[in-house]
Amino acid sequence: xxxxxxxxYTKDHEWARIDxxxxxxxxxxxAQNSLGDITFIDVPKVGAVVKQFEFCAAVESVKAASDxxxxxTGEVIKANAELSDHPELVNKSAYDxxxxxxxxxxxxxxxxxxxxxxxxxxxxxxxxx
Amino acid sequence: xxxQANILETPLVEEHKSLAAKLATFGGWLMPIQYTGIIDEHLxxxxxxxxxxxxxxxxxxxxxxxxxxxxxxxxxxxxKGMSVSSCRYGFxxxxxxxxxxxxxxxxxxxxxxxxxxxxxxxxxxESHMRKYLTGATRxxxxxASLGKLDLQGPEAEKVxxxxxxxxxxxxxxxxxxxxxxxxxxIIISRTGYTGELGYELYMPNQKIVLLWxxxxxxxxxxxxxxxARDTLRLEMGYSLYGQDIDIKTSPLExxxxxxxSWDKEFIGKPALLKQRQGSLxxxxxxxxxxxxxxxRHNYRIAHNLQDIGAVTSGSFSPSLGxxxxxxYVSREVAVGEEIMLKEGKVSISAKxxxxxxxxxxxxxx
Numbered sequence: 001x002x003x004x005x006x007x008x009y010t011k012d013h014e015w016a017r018i019d020x021x022x023x024x025x026x027x028x029x030x031a032q033n034s035l036g037d038i039t040f041i042d043v044p045k046v047g048a049v050v051k052q053f054e055f056c057a058a059v060e061s062v063k064a065a066s067d068x069x070x071x072x073t074g075e076v077i078k079a080n081a082e083l084s085d086h087p088e089l090v091n092k093s094a095y096d097x098x099x100x101x102x103x104x105x106x107x108x109x110x111x112x113x114x115x116x117x118x119x120x121x122x123x124x125x126x127x128x129x
Numbered sequence: 130x131x132x133q134a135n136i137l138e139t140p141l142v143e144e145h146k147s148l149a150a151k152l153a154t155f156g157g158w159l160m161p162i163q164y165t166g167i168i169d170e171h172l173x174x175x176x177x178x179x180x181x182x183x184x185x186x187x188x189x190x191x192x193x194x195x196x197x198x199x200x201x202x203x204x205x206x207x208x209k210g211m212s213v214s215s216c217r218y219g220f221x222x223x224x225x226x227x228x229x230x231x232x233x234x235x236x237x238x239x240x241x242x243x244x245x246x247x248x249x250x251x252x253x254x255e256s257h258m259r260k261y262l263t264g265a266t267r268x269x270x271x272x273a274s275l276g277k278l279d280l281q282g283p284e285a286e287k288v289x290x291x292x293x294x295x296x297x298x299x300x301x302x303x304x305x306x307x308x309x310x311x312x313x314x315i316i317i318s319r320t321g322y323t324g325e326l327g328y329e330l331y332m333p334n335q336k337i338v339l340l341w342x343x344x345x346x347x348x349x350x351x352x353x354x355x356x357a358r359d360t361l362r363l364e365m366g367y368s369l370y371g372q373d374i375d376i377k378t379s380p381l382e383x384x385x386x387x388x389x390s391w392d393k394e395f396i397g398k399p400a401l402l403k404q405r406q407g408s409l410x411x412x413x414x415x416x417x418x419x420x421x422x423x424x425r426h427n428y429r430i431a432h433n434l435q436d437i438g439a440v441t442s443g444s445f446s447p448s449l450g451x452x453x454x455x456x457y458v459s460r461e462v463a464v465g466e467e468i469m470l471k472e473g474k475v476s477i478s479a480k481x482x483x484x485x486x487x488x489x490x491x492x493x494x
Contacts, residue, residue, distance in 0.1 A: 036151075036356070037168040039445035040421040040452075058475070062167040062360060062445055065425060065475070087421070091166075 001124060002029045004095055008071065008111060009120035010053070015095065016071040016114065018105070023072050026099045027059065027090060030124050035061040038090045041083045043100055048076045050103060052110050057100050059090070068100060072110050078102035139184035140276060140334050141341055148352055155355055156249030156371070158185040163354040170357035171447040174323055175490075178282035179353035180344050183329070184337060187251030188275050189244040189258070190237075192267040198394065199263045200242070204234065205380065205397075207390035211236040216303045216318050219388045221246075221254060222397030226379040226404060230254050231370055233320060235305055243316070245277075245329075247370045261396065276337030281327030281361075283491040284349045289328055292343065293317060300328075302493050311336050311343065322358065324365035324490030360444050363453060366415050366484025372426065373413070373441040373455060379404055382457065384413050384484075411438065411457040416468060416479040417486065418452030421445060424470040424477055430456050431469040437462070440470060446486060452477065453486045 007015040013031035016023040032038065042058035050056045050070035057068040079101050082089060090098035115123060137158045145152060150161035161182065163170060173179055193200040201208050206219030213236050221229045230250045235243040246254045255270050262268055280289060289297045293308040297317070300306060305318030313336055321327035332340050344350050359369070368374045374383045379397075381404050389401070418424060424443030429436055443454030454470070462468060462481050470477040 036163065037166050039168075039423065042422070055474075060421075060423060060445070062356060062447070063162075065423075088168075 003117050003121050005117045008114035010071050010114060012069050014068060014071050021105050022102050023105050024099050024102045025071060026094060027068055029094045032091050032094045035064060037062050038087045041087045043079045043083055044076050046076050046079055071114055072103055072105045074103035074106045076101050077104050139182055140337050141182045141184060144338060144341055150354060158248055161354040163356045164352050167356035167360060168447045170353045171360050173351050174282045174325060174353055174361060175448055178280055178284040178288050178350045180350050181279040181353050181358055183277040183279050185248035186277055187246040187272040190269045190271055191242045191244060192240055194240060194265060197265055199261060200266050201393060202395050203258055203261055205389045205395055206234060207393060213238055214304055214306060216305055216320050220380050220385060224396060226397040226400030227376040228374045228378055229257055229376060231374060249371060274334055276332050276334045278330045278340060279321055280344060281321045281323040281325045283326050285327045288347050288349055311339055322367060323361040324485060324487060324492050326491040360447055363442055363444055364446055364448055364487035366486060369442060381405060382409050382411050411459055413455055414458055414462055414481050415455045415484045416481050419478045421451055422477050423452035424454035428470045428472040430458055431471060432462050448487050
């Protein structure tokens, strides 16, 4: 399982890539692998406001429907339009072309409640035991 | 609830592990859910040939005098009217007309039959049959020693000819024959649960691993898990016992009238006749979503803003590219009408359609 070193993680298997005042958000390799073939993603609209650890997007696979929670509070400034026709991008490239939204971080202190790559690796290792 | 200590395994469990399958319990059995991915496996079966481990299903051999009606009374299909070497689908009902199981019956000879039943219901089916069968009829549960593989897909015939001979070509839809495969004389029927040209192979457990390996040596064949088995059967509108049909459902509610022989007596017939005269409390409908979003088990069904029922099976359709499903509703909703499928904040627009959803299956060619 792949855990890039330059991202922050949540317990619900979302990742955030911080770039100045914005954060790009997606689901982790572990999450896409557990879900299996992803068939639908309900991406929030630009301008929507999401709150940390609250509903941000809906992801469905052949087997299951699940929710994606926002790693930060903030306004959605970009949404990945490719995902409506190609949700499988999340399976193929969870950390790159499978990104879901970019949000403008409202409170950068919230990063303290996210996991570092090392912490997330440890967390996933325990889940798999 | 699944008893962890009593999870059953098929003779092929080590094969699945070596193929890196994701395993999960289904009907008390540890089964492969997927190998490479549900969508890949689904599309492979529609185009080439998929191999399924179906060893969990139950099989009974019945020796019965066709003039003695006790076995005939147990099922809804017309057994006497079946020709030797044919198969027929139907139901086993209780006195109230509820479905104890759906099953396939094979007529082996004038007096010998094989019944193929669902895994989770095998024990209950046996008790039910023994309760009603008289001493003259012999029932043997061969589930523990008889394995079963399904080979399904447009290339299945060509693959099987190499293993079982050109006689395979003579099998018409819903017939079977005996073929020599790996030194064993086994039953192969042209039947299945995918809508594709395909076969079910009944091989004694001792040689089932060998048969599995032999079939997978062919490049046209790939192993397929229960995940794709479910989406394949759903695209055809086939019911799954325990999910779409159960003891509280009658064949009339489940659009199964086609599999009932009204010209004979069977357990549950008086109850069905009564149902037929009145109005059914519920009936099955089939629907397509207007997007890739899939209806799921237990989503509510609304029509003209009124709650009229619930979804029993739903999924993204890998062949069609949108959500499909089936469920039961309390009043008639015609084909073409709009419905809504709802659960929490999810709301899906859908349209009632006829089955099958997928119309290009190769099964009957």
